[in-house]
Amino acid sequence: MISVYFIRMVISPLVMFLGNYSTFGSGYYLYAYLDNAILLMCYEAIVVFTFLIYKISNLKNSNNPIIQINNKSKVRHKIKLPILFKFIVFGLISFIILLILSDPTLLRSNFLFLIGTSEDWQIQENYASLSGGGSGTLGILVTLLNTVFWLVQALLPPIIMLKIVQMKVPYFYKLFLSLLLLSAVMLISTETRAHSIEVALTLVIIMIVLYGRRFTKFIPLLMITIVYITISGLFAKSGMEFSFEELSKTLTAYFSGPQNVAVAIGAAKDYSSLGIAMIPADIFMKIPYLSSFFEPMFKETTNTIFNVAYAAMEGRYIGQIIPSVGQGYAYFGFLLAPIIPCLAVWIAISFEKRARDTSNIVFKFIFYMGTIMMARVTVLSNMLSGVNYLFNIILTLLIAYISFKLIKMDKGTIRNKKWILE
Numbered sequence: 001m002i003s004v005y006f007i008r009m010v011i012s013p014l015v016m017f018l019g020n021y022s023t024f025g026s027g028y029y030l031y032a033y034l035d036n037a038i039l040l041m042c043y044e045a046i047v048v049f050t051f052l053i054y055k056i057s058n059l060k061n062s063n064n065p066i067i068q069i070n071n072k073s074k075v076r077h078k079i080k081l082p083i084l085f086k087f088i089v090f091g092l093i094s095f096i097i098l099l100i101l102s103d104p105t106l107l108r109s110n111f112l113f114l115i116g117t118s119e120d121w122q123i124q125e126n127y128a129s130l131s132g133g134g135s136g137t138l139g140i141l142v143t144l145l146n147t148v149f150w151l152v153q154a155l156l157p158p159i160i161m162l163k164i165v166q167m168k169v170p171y172f173y174k175l176f177l178s179l180l181l182l183s184a185v186m187l188i189s190t191e192t193r194a195h196s197i198e199v200a201l202t203l204v205i206i207m208i209v210l211y212g213r214r215f216t217k218f219i220p221l222l223m224i225t226i227v228y229i230t231i232s233g234l235f236a237k238s239g240m241e242f243s244f245e246e247l248s249k250t251l252t253a254y255f256s257g258p259q260n261v262a263v264a265i266g267a268a269k270d271y272s273s274l275g276i277a278m279i280p281a282d283i284f285m286k287i288p289y290l291s292s293f294f295e296p297m298f299k300e301t302t303n304t305i306f307n308v309a310y311a312a313m314e315g316r317y318i319g320q321i322i323p324s325v326g327q328g329y330a331y332f333g334f335l336l337a338p339i340i341p342c343l344a345v346w347i348a349i350s351f352e353k354r355a356r357d358t359s360n361i362v363f364k365f366i367f368y369m370g371t372i373m374m375a376r377v378t379v380l381s382n383m384l385s386g387v388n389y390l391f392n393i394i395l396t397l398l399i400a401y402i403s404f405k406l407i408k409m410d411k412g413t414i415r416n417k418k419w420i421l422e
Helices: 002-018 028-060 083-102 105-110 118-126 136-166 171-187 193-211 219-238 244-254 258-270 276-284 291-298 302-314 324-332 339-357 361-377 383-405
Strands: none
Touching (some): 028 339, 171 219, 193 219, 244 258, 276 291, 276 302, 324 339
């Protein structure tokens, strides 16, 4: 979470300066509310970090510190996988393969992170999920495919990584295979491409836990590689050529730059429908597979209105995401706007605590992945996306919990009625 705020508050302004302050937004809202937006962003950072320090200080005083990740984080290096767990993972993978065999275009439209250019936009538009603007049977199939692949990303990599670590081969070969797995996880993705980066970062954490100090010296190089691949992927998929102007536009778009916050402030002032009454719509309209049932009731979310305002300013629809602090501003006004990012911080810390409590590698992976995803909500997305994230995390935990609970030797103990497996 600290890293995303560092990029937003330090790196992004520097790149904006080098890129002649280029952004995707330019118009009335940007010039009318830019000062308010910058003030709100600074105020948000102060409140969020104060809240983070408060939560961490409480955890320091508890019997369960979570301040650092290292190989002292308890984990069972040997685990017997339940038959049900194996069956579920095999079934999920088989389902993906069958869908791709039935329509090979799904492979090109959904599973290639770097390969492809702007020429693929038409294919991606036709093969969009329900949340991505798709509709009909094809939209449902793509959505189902994305959900199943999400589950595979959460359940399979930690098991493969543990098997690699258990291999009786030289450390170099283990490390090579681990990095090969990390590359595959990072480069194979669905339309929600950022999630593959989240899974890769989670896998790096698991590698730190399993390998210990010998692995930590590779962390800087891995982080540089992940950042390079992420930026390259974004430019390749958008068909843009690298320049500081384009990089400025990309960073300010993905890291909730001042132009997006300014539009959120302007939309909250100009559109009377924005307000605390939008909370039910923002929750129910983002629950996968159920949003279509609630659409006749709610019709629009804060993000929909935000993009209407953005399109009015930009003259075209470009599909931006309302920042978390902008969402909080729309609900509660200036003073309470940081409530949304603070909520994401609280959930992220809760997930990290559970990740450190469990010794089961699968649950540890899921909880750490949830930690990273909710930390991303603070800057890179909002709680509309957070509802979707929580749905997927809870679904994955439910599958893993049922699988391991059914076999006594793998279920461990459950303390305080929480899903903490040892």
